[in-house]
Amino acid sequence: RTKLLLDCDPGLDDALALLLAHSDPDLELVAVTTVGGNVDLVSTTRNARVLREYLGFVDVPIAAGAAQPLVRDAENAAHVHGEAGLGTVRLPAATLPASDRHAVDVIIETLRAAPGEVHLVATGPLTNIALALAREPRVVEWAASFVIMGGSFTRGNATVAAEFNIYADPEAAAVVFAAGWQVVMIGLDLTLQAIVTPQVVDRMRHLGPLGVDLVVPLATFWVDPNDADWSGQAVHDVCAVAYIARPELFQSRPARVEVETQGHHTSGMTVVDFTSSAPNAIVPVELDVAGFWDYVHSAWQLTADG
Ligand code: BDR
Numbered sequence: 001r002t003k004l005l006l007d008c009d010p011g012l013d014d015a016l017a018l019l020l021a022h023s024d025p026d027l028e029l030v031a032v033t034t035v036g037g038n039v040d041l042v043s044t045t046r047n048a049r050v051l052r053e054y055l056g057f058v059d060v061p062i063a064a065g066a067a068q069p070l071v072r073d074a075e076n077a078a079h080v081h082g083e084a085g086l087g088t089v090r091l092p093a094a095t096l097p098a099s100d101r102h103a104v105d106v107i108i109e110t111l112r113a114a115p116g117e118v119h120l121v122a123t124g125p126l127t128n129i130a131l132a133l134a135r136e137p138r139v140v141e142w143a144a145s146f147v148i149m150g151g152s153f154t155r156g157n158a159t160v161a162a163e164f165n166i167y168a169d170p171e172a173a174a175v176v177f178a179a180g181w182q183v184v185m186i187g188l189d190l191t192l193q194a195i196v197t198p199q200v201v202d203r204m205r206h207l208g209p210l211g212v213d214l215v216v217p218l219a220t221f222w223v224d225p226n227d228a229d230w231s232g233q234a235v236h237d238v239c240a241v242a243y244i245a246r247p248e249l250f251q252s253r254p255a256r257v258e259v260e261t262q263g264h265h266t267s268g269m270t271v272v273d274f275t276s277s278a279p280n281a282i283v284p285v286e287l288d289v290a291g292f293w294d295y296v297h298s299a300w301q302l303t304a305d306g
């Protein structure tokens with residue numbers, strides 16, 4: 001089984017990414033670390049814990065990390081994910097505690113214990129990853145691969161120029177892209193192909209209680225499926241987990257990515273040069289959309305069937 005550690009800020013689509021990591025029998029979720037992002041750290045950690053018990057991956061440690069970006073004030077996206085971070089979804093309170101270790105220690109120790117075996121996936125601001133690299137640069141060698149949801153090579157969503165995860169902590173993102181490893185940057189240009197269409201919703205409804213109580217409300221929180229002008233909601237973070245399991249669903253190009261930390265209008269922009277002779281990233285550009293939904297649906301079906 002392919003091992004992964006998910007660093008996340010649940011978050012509607014982070015929750016769906018967790019569901020995928022848990023559901024695919026070819027993936028082994030070895031640890032979850034949380035970061036402040038979509039909502040504050042207390043809420044992202046609580047959300048990870050309630051999902052763990054609801055879905056039943058009770059042996060997987062959850063460790064809380066950075067509450068604040070490296071140097072800036074915290075931004076959040078509660079207007080997108082709801083005040084509690086999971087839209088309208090209310091799950092039973094968690095009884096199992098978070099780990100007493102810090103996320104940064106869990107990242108370092110998990111990768112150190114199995115060099116070359118654990119894929120590191122980040123679907124929130126990159127604060128924890130930057131802190132781990134600062135403390136232990138060999139994380140770069142130990143990670144089997146490093147995949148983020150973040151950035152774009154065209155437009156942003158937090159601002160015209162910047163995608164939310166990079167915008168929230170550009171200094172951390174700059175550290176991460178400069179660390180000497182290959183970053184798989186799954187940006188908005190890719191994730192906006194993974195849209196929850198009315199057809200996708202229909203399929204999810206057939207997942208029974210998992211679909212009706214969790215997947216559909218998470219996947220449709222800020223769009224109205226009955227709206228004639230439905231343009232769908234993207235499941236950004238799910239793409240990052242899918243990439244670990246099914247890289248063949250993605251067409252990718254090497255690129256040099258620099259993070260803008262200074263720009264008045266462009267702070268948090270990922271500047272992507274596909275012509276560079278010194279690439280530091282692989283940038284998926286095209287998704288096999290039908291293959292993606294078939295894969296995701298078949299994995300979720302396994303969890304729905306118990
Ligand atoms: C990213 O920002 C967050 O709001 C989502 O969870 C996703 O990780 C999309 O820009």
Ligand code: CA
Binds near residue numbers: 124237
């Ligand atoms: Ca996220």
